[in-house]
Amino acid sequence: DAKTTQPPSMDCAEGRAANLPCNHSTISGNEYVYWYRQIHSQGPQYIIHGLKNNETNEMASLIITEDRKSSTLILPHATLRDTAVYYCLSRGTGNQFYFGTGTSLTVIP
Amino acid sequence: AAGVIQSPRHLIKEKRETATLKCYPIPRHDTVYWYQQGPGQDPQFLISFYEKMQSDKGSIPDRFSAQQFSDYHSELNMSSLELGDSALYFCASSDRDSWTGELFFGEGSRLTVL
Numbered sequence: 001d002a003k004t005t006q007p008p009s010m011d012c013a014e015g016r017a018a019n020l021p022c023n024h025s026t027i028s029g030n031e032y033v034y035w036y037r038q039i040h041s042q043g044p045q046y047i048i049h050g051l052k053n054n055e056t057n058e059m060a061s062l063i064i065t066e067d068r069k070s071s072t073l074i075l076p077h078a079t080l081r082d083t084a085v086y087y088c089l090s091r092g093t094g095n096q097f098y099f100g101t102g103t104s105l106t107v108i109p
Numbered sequence: 110a111a112g113v114i115q116s117p118r119h120l121i122k123e124k125r126e127t128a129t130l131k132c133y134p135i136p137r138h139d140t141v142y143w144y145q146q147g148p149g150q151d152p153q154f155l156i157s158f159y160e161k162m163q164s165d166k167g168s169i170p171d172r173f174s175a176q177q178f179s180d181y182h183s184e185l186n187m188s189s190l191e192l193g194d195s196a197l198y199f200c201a202s203s204d205r206d207s208w209t210g211e212l213f214f215g216e217g218s219r220l221t222v223l
Contacts, residue, residue, distance in 0.1 A: 034210060043113070043199055043214030044152065087151070095140055095157040095164040095205075097212060102151050 004033075004088040004100035011106050012082075018075040020103050022088030025069040033064060034089040034097065035073045037082075044087065044099075047073065078107045111135055113215035115200050121221045122190050130185040130218045134202030140164065141183040142212060143175060144199040152199060158183055159205060190222045 005023045012018040024033055034049040048055055048062045050071070055062045061074040075082055085102040092098060114133040122128050134141050140159045144152040145168075154167035158177035169175070172190075177183045187194060197219050201212040 032210060036212075038152075041146075041197060041217065041219075043201075043216050044212075045214070046211040049210035092154075092165065095142065095159055096154055096167060097142065098154055098167075099144075099152045 003098070004090050006086070006088055006100050006103045008101065009104040009106070011108055012075075012078045014080060014107050014109050015077055018078040018082065018105055018107070020073040020075075020086050020088075020105065021070060022073070022100065023070045024088065024090060027068055027090060029068070031091055033062070033068075033071050034091070035060070035062065035086065036089060036099075037084040037086045038102075039081075039084040047086075078105075080107050080109065083107045113200055113202050113213050115198075115215035115218045117218060118216065119219050119221075121223065123223055124190055124192065126190050126222075128187045128190060128220060130187075130198050130200075130220070132183045132185070132200030132202075132215060134181050134183070134200075135204075135213055138202035138204045138213070139181065140203045140205050141177055141181070142201040142203075143169075143183070143185050144201070146197040146199065146217075147193075148196070150196075155185070187220075190220075192222050195220060195222045 035047040036044040038044045050062045064071045142157040143155040146152045155169040157164040175185045197217040201214045
């Protein structure tokens with residue numbers, strides 16, 4: 001099963017873009033990359049997912065490298081409420097979704 | 110909109126006791142997932158069910174068992190509780206037939222073992 005690795009923590013100034021990297025070098029060709037975030041101890045919240053192409057929704061953008069070994073989640077204008085732990089997930093062979101180590105993002109006023 | 114409901118939200122048990130956590134998925138969702146998140150740790154996949162059958166197994170201890178019932182709710186049974194079982198237990202649900210890539214998580218059940 002693919003594993004993901006992320007930096008443990010990052011800071012971002014309020015109003016600036018937050019760029020959160022994830023390394024998933026063992027991902028297979030048909031595996032999606034999923035991003036979730038967890039605010040304090042609440043249930044994780046879905047952000048975005050992608051396979052090969054870059055994706056954008058109302059929350060964020062996802063940039064996936066051409067070799068699919070890494071991706072970057074972009075929060076275009078970070079707010080204080082975006083302070084959370086951001087997880088890059090991989091999917092196993094069936095209904096298994098594995099959380100990586102997560103990046104604790106702190107948005108600074 | 111209806112969300113995933115977990116009960117109880119908080120539970121305190123003694124070592125060697127038994128605990129049961131319940132999860133009510135979003136209506137019409139056919140897949141349920143259980144995760145365990147220890148203090149300061151990342152969520153760990155335990156087990157999943159699809160259409161009332163066990164789908165995948167993760168790092169679920171042998172002392173734990175789970176099932177999904179005919180109404181699609183799921184229960185996680187934990188026996189011979191140990192101090193290390195103290196954690197947040199999350200349930201998530203999804204609809205395989207209209208998969209959007211999103212798992213819908215409940216707010217979790219916090220188990221404390223004394």
